[in-house]
Amino acid sequence: MTTTAFIELNNKRRKELTPQNEAFYKNILLYVRGSNVDQRAGEELLLELLEHLIDAQARGKKAVDVFGLHPEEYCKKLVDALPKASIKQKAILSGSVLSFSGMWLFGLLSAAQLLWPELQPSIAVSHLAAVVMVMLLLPGTILTLLKKSLFTAEQSRIENVIWVITMGFIWLIPIAIIYIVPATFKIEGSFFLYGSVFAVLLLVHFVLEKLK
Structure with missing residues (x-):
């Protein structure tokens, strides 16, 4: 799957989130996309996190239950593990x-x-x-x-x-x-x-x- 395909699928699947969860996830998306990481790896991670959140939402959970009370620290750990942009x-x-x-x-x-x-x-x-x-x-x-x-x-x-x-x-x-x-x-x-x-x-x- 190409980077563009990841982005398009992300945009489509994100519509399934509740407004509250979508606002929370949007911050994670902006953090990852605004970091110095390989774009494809970043988009793959974002889609993985989105699918995880959608599954949790179906079970009645909120984004804060999935990503914790300190999402910035959570995002930083994920970004640090990704390959850097070439x-x-x-x-x-x-x-x-x-x-x-x-x-x-x-x-x-x-x-x-x-x-x-x-x-x-x-x-x-x-x-x-x-x-x-x-x-x-x-x-x-x-x-x-x-x-x-x-x-x-x-x-x-x-x-x-x-x-x-x-x-x-x-x-x-x-x-x-x-x-x-x-x-x-x-x-x-x-x-x-x-x-x-x-x-x-x-x-x-x-x-x-x-x-x-």
Whole structure:
């Protein structure tokens, strides 16, 4: 079974949980997926835990009865026993994030060029490099904050903060970069250029997702 198949089956089977058990299991899922472990091994473990919880639920038990009162310690022991993510997996993940970010950026530029051709939007290499650096740092930062919030009373508030940070990046950080980072090596683009880059990044992202 492929990693994608594990994820799809997990999504399907998770619907069988009660709201309370699903919320508890979701924290375990986020903890494992946010750890530096082999993705396939992590998904296999998550599905195994889910099946165990579904069986226990059928016998009238709750998630806390299955995983205990200290789920974070329980998760840490499980994660420590899993193989670590390989350099190849990390490279694929980074490439997937960057290609998706590039699709968003060049998609906007293509749309701007198509709708307002008189604007002739250009892009500075320095700005593009700054966006790439932020995109490489942002996922790790978000995962760190998210893992620290799991199984805590402040989880909901911290998740809201993470949502604000993510939305802020999507809409505000690129604008801030344009005004803060000096524009060097400007590329005068066109709809064909930006559209071509978007298409290439879309293909790259599709291939990388298949390799996960």
